Amino acid sequence: MTAQTSPVSFDAFRTIDLRGAQxxxxxxxxxxxxxxTAxxxxxxxxxxxxxxxxxxRGFDALSDLAQRFDGVTQPxxxxxxxxxxxxxxxxxPDVRAALEESIDRARVFALAQKPQDVSVNIRPGAALTQRWVPVNRVGLYVPGGLAVLASSVVMNVVPAQAAGVESIALASPPHKDFGGMPHPVILAAAALLGIDEVYGIGGAxxxxxxxxxxxxxxxxxAIAPVDVVTGPGNIYVATAKRLVKGVVGIDAEAGTTEIAVLADGTAQARLVAADLISQAEHDPNAASVLITPSEELAAAVRSELAAQVPATRHRERVETALSGPQSGTILVDDVEHGIAVCDAxxxxHLEIHTADAAAVAGRIRNAGAIFVGDYSPVSLGDYCAGSNHVLPTAGTAAFASGLGVHTFLRSMQVIDYSADALREVSAHVVELAKAEDLPGHGDAVRVRFS
Structure with a gap:
């Protein structure tokens, strides 16, 4: 916290009134x-x-781009x-202890996520198996802009390791102040996790x-190509991931961070305000949204913002984010209406500050991660909850998932039929092949019994 400064008005924290709207x-x-934004x-x-x-142009291009965007000379x-x-x-040592705790908790959750292989005997002699197989090599991106996101090293690496990926490479923007390498805390986090292939490369x-x-x-x-690229970043990183999707797998097109808080009249305004600020300090374009049926709470949160923002270190960044078109209060008829707004x-990140918060959280369908009650703030998830903070943004949580072990796995089906099991179904295969005018498919079955 900085020294006391003059209070600010949060009239710019706009209100969208959806009460009564059909x-x-x-x-x-x-x-x-x-x-x-762009x-x-x-x-x-x-x-x-x-x-x-x-x-x-390979390395020559990377060198030129490092000079152009990062101001570093990099052979x-x-x-x-x-x-x-x-x-x-x-x-x-304190930062190391915090990283180690974050790693331990993330690893427990990641290992628990790993799906089991499934085998089914459809009929006697007709065996089907679904195997889960890790990709061979992944490239993990860790941003290095306004914040030193060492925690993103943990969030990317741990699930990849839990999945069993054998080759892991990590990239983060180079810094002029650190000899053209990524920030030392990011390097330390990589070393702590045993990652020795690290590159000072930023952006697209x-x-x-x-x-x-x-x-x-x-x-x-050489830098060997990977099978999957993961990690958050700015609009250039997200666009690059969209453009290479299909050449490699990606986790999601994660963009600027956002928080929504669904709160009723039982919520504590000071906690809600602090949590809105916590995400606003990431970026001037970060989104902080309060969804509430209570005009009294909305007013109390604005008062708390006016009191808390002047004391926060990144005041200018926070004020810009909170006054942007991406932030504000959405007034709803009731919590039921609020749930619909949350899903839209x-x-x-979605925080639930309502009566019976756990039950309300259980009814949410669309969110990257849900934080339940007064003692589960988003910042806990950013660091030490054990969950993953690489999550879908900009509404993509309606169809995309956060980073996890599944990101680094693919399922492989194994079909193992005996002669009798194939014979039992052979006539059906032949008839379907005829229906699709693909007689060679049927012949491939007939030939086995001729």
């Missing part, structure tokens, strides 16, 4: 507060140019093993290098 699902979705379409051509440049982006070791040795160029690989040039060691908004 809106269709589509109209309700359209009424949600969203950022007016869209995928507006940056797609620039991102395509970066991807094409990395594909065609090769790989972080030396010595630098990783030194970063871990110099890490503040990191996604391109992982998706397509970079060939060896002279004494410059599909928040990355």
């Amino acid at each position: 809106l269709s699902a589509a109209d309700l979705k359209g009424a949600m507060p969203r950022s007016e 869209s995928f379409d507006s940056v797609a051509s620039r991102v395509e140019d970066i991807i094409d440049d990395v594909r065609s 090769h982006p790989r972080v030396p093993a010595k630098a990783l070791k030194e970063a871990l040795e110099s890490l503040d 160029q990191a996604i391109a290098a992982f998706a397509y690989g970079v060939r060896a040039e002279g004494d410059r060691e 908004y599909a928040a990355e």
